[in-house]
Amino acid sequence: MPRVVVDVMPKPEILDPQGKAVLGALPRLGFTGVTDVRQGKRFEIEVPEVTEAVLAEIAKMADSLLANTVIENYTVRVEQDA
């Protein structure tokens, strides 16, 4: 079954406290060399068939339900089952 993935990330100009918390924890766990971490949401949406109309519908879902478009950006893409 093809899967549509919606990735929702905080806009670059928006403070990302979760990402900063992870970034801050890394040195304490012995991890170095990471310049930045940003944390967002990933939605895997299963549909019987992927068509242009279905992708347009999912973009509307992302716009109205999955993302808060004031502070978040989203991308919609098709992922074949790995």
Place this chain on the structure above:
Amino acid sequence: MPRVVVDVMPKPEILDPQGKAVLGALPRLGFTGVTDVRQGKRFEIEVPEVTEAVLAEIAKMADSLLANTVIENYTVRVEQDA
């Protein structure tokens, strides 16, 4: 700057209440035809350079900090800046 993306998703056999909540809300918003929704986390990790050693390090981060490997699976991949 190359970006390493870590996607963390609930294991298939684990109940995903957030995904079910989204799935349940879709018909009320007029969206039909979606068979399942699963929600997880997406981490964008910026590093000066992507090497095998860095990817191994990030996999260790995912294992110990970003994912709860009892109930979650994770994947690590390199994403060129879009």
